[in-house]
Amino acid sequence: MDPRIEKHARIIVDYSTKVREGDNLLITYSDFGKPLAIEVYKLAASKGASPLIITTPTEAVRGYFEVTPERFLEVFPQHYYELVKASDVVVSIRGEETTRYLSTTEPEKISQRSRTTKPISDEYLEKRWCLTQYPSPSYAQEAEMSLHEYEDFTYSAVLRNWEQEAHAMKRLKDVLDAGKEVRIVGERTDLSLAIEGRVAVISDGTQNLPGGEVYTSPLEDSAQGEVYFDVPSVAYGKEVRDIWLRFEDGEIADSSAGKNEDLLKTMIETDSGSKRLGELGIGTNRGIDRYTRNILFDEKMAETIHLAIGRAFKNCKGVNESSIHWDMIKRLVPGEIRVDGHVIQKDGRFTWE
Amino acid sequence: MDPRIEKHARIIVDYSTKVREGDNLLITYSDFGKPLAIEVYKLAASKGASPLIITTPTEAVRGYFEVTPERFLEVFPQHYYELVKASDVVVSIRGEETTRYLSTTEPEKISQRSRTTKPISDEYLEKRWCLTQYPSPSYAQEAEMSLHEYEDFTYSAVLRNWEQEAHAMKRLKDVLDAGKEVRIVGERTDLSLAIEGRVAVISDGTQNLPGGEVYTSPLEDSAQGEVYFDVPSVAYGKEVRDIWLRFEDGEIADSSAGKNEDLLKTMIETDSGSKRLGELGIGTNRGIDRYTRNILFDEKMAETIHLAIGRAFKNCKGVNESSIHWDMIKRLVPGEIRVDGHVIQKDGRFTWE
Incomplete structure (x- = not known):
């Protein structure tokens, strides 16, 4: 064996x-x-x-x-x-x-x-x-x-050494818990999200194994700007590639995809909650270095962020309701995550690493 | 498939x-x-x-x-x-x-x-x-x-057509339920057992599948005579061959085996109930034509009877108690089963077949 x-x-x-x-x-x-x-x-x-x-x-x-x-x-x-x-x-x-x-x-x-x-x-x-x-x-x-x-x-x-991973993720959680606004900047991407009053949760390998993300639910009216997901996403067994979304006051105002765009539009129109974000996640698992079409791993990939349209998490104090929760993943190399104007990750490296 | x-x-x-x-x-x-x-x-x-x-x-x-x-x-x-x-x-x-x-x-x-x-x-x-x-x-x-x-x-x-099998077994059950004494005659074998007041039970494929036996528990003081089991028996993963038992007033008075005789003697001495019979079974499944070292099948083999030393069956109104129940199988070709003096099976064929 x-x-x-x-x-x-x-x-x-x-x-x-x-x-x-x-x-x-x-x-x-x-x-x-x-x-x-x-x-x-x-x-x-x-x-x-x-x-x-x-x-x-x-x-x-x-x-x-x-x-x-x-x-x-x-x-x-x-x-x-x-x-x-x-x-x-x-x-x-x-x-x-x-x-x-x-x-x-x-x-x-x-x-x-x-x-x-x-x-x-x-x-x-x-x-x-x-x-x-x-x-x-x-x-x-x-x-x-x-x-x-x-x-x-x-x-x-x-x-992995999960105690050590959890310790490292705690640093990120503390920054998010203390922060009011997150800004994601990268290729075809400049998106702002409010997170004030929300709670960041560590995926430390106790429930999802592998773990390796810190996630929260942004304020549902706050998303502003555009974001481009270079990692393919899967819905109902179909691959949707090159998703691009533009938000105004939390709601998707424009969208496109390079493959299966119809499916993207249908998903967005599912219900009122599916037009808004339910999750912002930041991947931290350096054992996951590529996309494998398995969300249990993909969303934990280091040097990426993911956003989900639809249902928010109660344990993050999120409130957005929807019958869907669809994760979309973006590599942030090159790119930046800023919290309240301070760069916390640049080209995949946290400033404290 | x-x-x-x-x-x-x-x-x-x-x-x-x-x-x-x-x-x-x-x-x-x-x-x-x-x-x-x-x-x-x-x-x-x-x-x-x-x-x-x-x-x-x-x-x-x-x-x-x-x-x-x-x-x-x-x-x-x-x-x-x-x-x-x-x-x-x-x-x-x-x-x-x-x-x-x-x-x-x-x-x-x-x-x-x-x-x-x-x-x-x-x-x-x-x-x-x-x-x-x-x-x-x-x-x-x-x-x-x-x-x-x-x-x-x-x-x-x-x-198999289990309704049909059950119907055929019912005939045998009726004979046993009405009978007082069973005599088994064959190679090195002439054994009498009392069954009066006991209930014969049909294994009709509803619990054991395959089914195919009619069994009862003989009166614990009744076994008289000798019986030779030509089909090997397994206890604690060991094969015991050519078991021969002689009964006096229900109790084993003499015994021998061609292989692992020590184990046979040890099993017989387990407790007071293990010196007496707990079961007489008559196999009726003609789909089972040979011994396969699997009691679920072996005891159902047509043209055989089996006797178990040890624990009797409550559903047969048997009373013998023991911590063991060890089945031993005998081919009855050539041989006879007699109930109250009447031959009911000769050389493997029931008289009504």
């Missing part, structure tokens, strides 16, 4: 979820990820926790949507709910055999099912939870890498 | 457990068996049930026993209990990557853990449950077959 799998499990159990005696631990994976699930299982058991593994093969999920009559999409899986309710820790391992397994499933069915099972997802978030990645062939393919290279990539992002 | 997997799933869902709208269905497998689990999942979903798959990889179980400090063997997995409690149907699929995965684990640890999790196993038995087999390479190897041959073997045992 790749010894990095055991190191990954150690971070999940010891650091991210701090498994201890008596914990009821739930581990979930889809197709790949069994070796990591087993290592987490064993480590948790050695500490006196009770591990249990749920698997939801992607073919079971796809088949479910194919064969289930519409009226049964509202059937609530009570036993699953009871299981999650009685759990203390949930570890979710991503590793679908193909990331496109729902590409021919009607989106309305997926939404309907999500609404039915929302009490379960809500219950999940009440636990000590960790969402992480197993380096599967499908994700390597999305990343345009060999599996070997993708394993290296995954572990360089995940196997 | 092998189309027989879908047929197997249909028997499980439609016949064995009769899955219906609103059922909370739990599916479990260890290493192999995922394709069958997925088919059961989809079929159950199509009927408006809620399926959920638990996987317990054998390496997780082995590792659990290796790394878990002894005091933690008493930690109760409350979330697992709540899950089973809230389930209506449990389908367990066997298919370990090696059937010997616990061969170096201390048996006391396994017993201790079984005692801790007994409320969960008890809860299982309260449900509509089905225990079945996925034809994995490890079981093919035990059976001394190629995987291809073993798949044919498995499906010839499982994919």
Whole structure:
């Protein structure tokens, strides 16, 4: 076995979820990820926790949507709910055999099912939870890498000294918490956002693993100026390239894209909240040096910022409501982040680094 | 996919457990068996049930026993209990990557853990449950077959017309229920057993799949005579061959074996109940034509009977108590089964066939 799998499990159990005696631990994976699930299982058991593994093969999920009559999409899986309710820790391992397994499933069915099972997802978030990645062939393919290279990539992002990373991110959080205005300057980009009264949150590897971003929710009326996202973005399985947005008083006044512009415009028009920003995130994970079409990694990439249109975060004191939350990523090399007029990052380096 | 997997799933869902709208269905497998689990999942979903798959990889179980400090063997997995409690149907699929995965684990640890999790196993038995087999390479190897041959073997045992099988077994049950004494005559064998007042039970494919036996618990003081088991028997992973037992007033008075005789004698001496019979079973499954070192199949083999020393069955009104229940199988070609002096089976054929 790749010894990095055991190191990954150690971070999940010891650091991210701090498994201890008596914990009821739930581990979930889809197709790949069994070796990591087993290592987490064993480590948790050695500490006196009770591990249990749920698997939801992607073919079971796809088949479910194919064969289930519409009226049964509202059937609530009570036993699953009871299981999650009685759990203390949930570890979710991503590793679908193909990331496109729902590409021919009607989106309305997926939404309907999500609404039915929302009490379960809500219950999940009440636990000590960790969402992480197993380096599967499908994700390597999305990343345009060999599996070997993708394993290296995954572990360089995940196997970090998270206490140290968290310490470094704290510096950025303090600056944002004390600041009133953020300005992003770069190629075809000069955007101002108000952040006064909002709270910056550190993604320190305890919930998202890899972590590596500091994010907040800007004031929903404040965005002013233009921004160009050089990193491709994905919505409903389709790639949207070269997104450019111009904001006036928080709202998108103009937009364009080099590929799938129609989809961009449709997304923006989803509801009133989807015309405004819900998130500003600043990536800090230097183990992530390229875009791999996986938002769990992409938004953490060092030397980038990302903005999401739509739903804001309650834990940042954000208020913007929307049924969507769509992340768009921009490299800031060359570029600058300024807070209240002071440059805090220039060409990808924080001034205190 | 092998189309027989879908047929197997249909028997499980439609016949064995009769899955219906609103059922909370739990599916479990260890290493192999995922394709069958997925088919059961989809079929159950199509009927408006809620399926959920638990996987317990054998390496997780082995590792659990290796790394878990002894005091933690008493930690109760409350979330697992709540899950089973809230389930209506449990389908367990066997298919370990090696059937010997616990061969170096201390048996006391396994017993201790079984005692801790007994409320969960008890809860299982309260449900509509089905225990079945996925034809994995490890079981093919035990059976001394190629995987291809073993798949044919498995499906010839499982994919039967179970209504018809049950009807045929009912005939045998009626004879046993009305009978007072059973006499087994064959090679080195002439054994009498009293069965008056006991209830014969049909294994009709609803719980064990394959089914195919009619069993009862003989009166514990009644066994008289000798019996020779030509089919090898397995205890604690060791094969015991050519077992011969002589009974006096229900108790084993003499015994021998051609291989691992010591183990036989030790097993017999386990406790007071292990010197007496707990079960007489008559195999009826004509899809099972050979011994494969898998008791789920072996005891159902047509043209055989089996006797178990130790624990009797409550549902047969049996009373013998023991911590063991060890099945030993005998081919009855040539041979006879007589009930109250009437031959009911001769050289493997029932007189009414």
